[in-house]
Amino acid sequence: MRTKPIPESAPETPRRAADRIRETAFDLFYREGIRAVGVEEIVSQAGVTKPSLYRAFESKDELIAAYLRDYDQRFRERFEAPGAEHPRDPKAHLLAYLDRLATRACHDDYRGCGLTNAVIEYPEREHPAHQVAVQSKQNLRERLREMCREMGARDPDELADGLLLLLEGSYVSGQAFGEGGPARMLGVMARRLIEASI
Amino acid sequence: MRTKPIPESAPETPRRAADRIRETAFDLFYREGIRAVGVEEIVSQAGVTKPSLYRAFESKDELIAAYLRDYDQRFRERFEAPGAEHPRDPKAHLLAYLDRLATRACHDDYRGCGLTNAVIEYPEREHPAHQVAVQSKQNLRERLREMCREMGARDPDELADGLLLLLEGSYVSGQAFGEGGPARMLGVMARRLIEASI
DNA sequence: TGACAATGTTACCGATCGGTACGTATTCTG
DNA sequence: CAGAATACGTACCGATCGGTAACATTGTCA
The missing domain is CATH 1.10.357.10 (Tetracycline Repressor, domain 2)
Incomplete structure (x- = not known):
């Protein structure tokens, strides 16, 4: 147990791509409007790639609903x-x-x-x-x-x-x-x- | 004078393309939202063509401002x-x-x-x-x-x-x-x- | 008849849209 | 260490976006 890796006590950027996408989408959708923000902008600003988005969310509409x-x-x-x-x-x-x-x-x-x-x-x-x-x-x-x-x-x-x-x-x-x-x-x-x- | 063609006393649809575009854009922008409506949809529903739109309005943004x-x-x-x-x-x-x-x-x-x-x-x-x-x-x-x-x-x-x-x-x-x-x-x-x- | 302005027709442009097929790291487990 | 999952990236898809070039057609007025 003592050798178990610590779960990143202070992760300045979330480890999981899904979380980063969710947080970035939140900020962008809120500040710029939903229709004004494309998935490309979300993933690039989140530092991930598009397939990561579509593995975590069925579609842009589902990401919007999650937001x-x-x-x-x-x-x-x-x-x-x-x-x-x-x-x-x-x-x-x-x-x-x-x-x-x-x-x-x-x-x-x-x-x-x-x-x-x-x-x-x-x-x-x-x-x-x-x-x-x-x-x-x-x-x-x-x-x-x-x-x-x-x-x-x-x-x-x-x-x-x-x-x-x-x-x-x-x-x-x-x-x-x-x-x-x-x-x-x-x-x-x-x-x-x-x-x-x- | 008496042979002068009557100026279409009841024009169910406006003669001028610019007017039809303006009216159609008004309805569509209001009912469906501005970003949700493309220029293609506007001109097709107005019964005109895209060049007519861009002869009357500099850009979509100008059409929006007119609306x-x-x-x-x-x-x-x-x-x-x-x-x-x-x-x-x-x-x-x-x-x-x-x-x-x-x-x-x-x-x-x-x-x-x-x-x-x-x-x-x-x-x-x-x-x-x-x-x-x-x-x-x-x-x-x-x-x-x-x-x-x-x-x-x-x-x-x-x-x-x-x-x-x-x-x-x-x-x-x-x-x-x-x-x-x-x-x-x-x-x-x-x-x-x-x-x-x- | 002829000139002119307005509109339609057709085909196209580069950019961006949402979305995906497929290969490659990483990581956990035995 | 082997090997299965798990997580992720590269490269691409067809469709649609706003916008345009070039030319044919029409109606109006002189």
Whole structure:
């Protein structure tokens, strides 16, 4: 056992080609858009070759779906993270997330929500990218409804939809306006809607 | 004079190739996405040939820019139209537009705002599509501020940004959720924000 | 009739797209 | 060490991308 090779404690670049592809694809798809990025660009930037990509993923569409599932997971983590600092206080939890989002969305190179962008890039309902992204959005809607119920809203579903509109609006307007865009008002507006609905 | 050929009183299809290309490109770009549509598809569906396209437009990018300028003009018309029914009442004017938008955005095949979609499809600031779309959004923001001033908001710029978030949120969530999506709450939420800000 | 502008026809260009057949390293196991 | 897996690279495929050259056809107006 003691002679067993250590499993590379700090691998600056992942050993496995599939992982490198997945990470590179994530960055490129998010920053430049999915349709704008070809598989050639992904593999070359990942330092691997095309057959490695197609051994790990059935097709580009499957790689896209994997990217969106990764994005969904990271989103959930970002969304739920403030909950640790505000246990049993869904309102503070949600507002903390929105405040952080507002800051990010007003940064100049903000590129919005990868899932929202995917719905727009792939409007066909049958496309895997569309399906994964829409499913994630439906989960988010349900989660918001749950939080609105917990914070004692008169009509939780209604408030959840209002907040969802503000949220999605921040995603897209962040890209269009950059620094000083309308997303800076996200916190103010969300608080106003919540106060008027409890 | 009487022998002069009548100028085709009801031309079901426009005579000029450039016009047909422009109209076909508008429909295809809007419904399927810009990057998803090739020039071949445009000319074949328009019933013309590729050289005709490139005689009227320098490049595909220029055709895209033309599409977005057309979209911007049609948007302005839709946005300003309710003003005729509500002269000197910017609040009623705006709410009338939002109510119509909410209805459209909850229809199942809604495809959002072509300008917003273009910003997402072309995130590079140098791209003509990006520039035309962003300029249109800045004009809209300024128009909203003007309306909020006229309706006597305490902080017109703040309210305008809040309404803009709801608006953009309706555009994108309409595509993701379709029938019964959050956009149905657009009118309620806009009224709530306005009432809390006057 | 003749000149002119607009459009169609056909065939093509280099570049890039997503995807693959096939051979070569590397590594784990006996 | 042998030998089977496992992981990867070289070189290539047909299709499509945006874009063009050269020429024929049409309708309009003088």
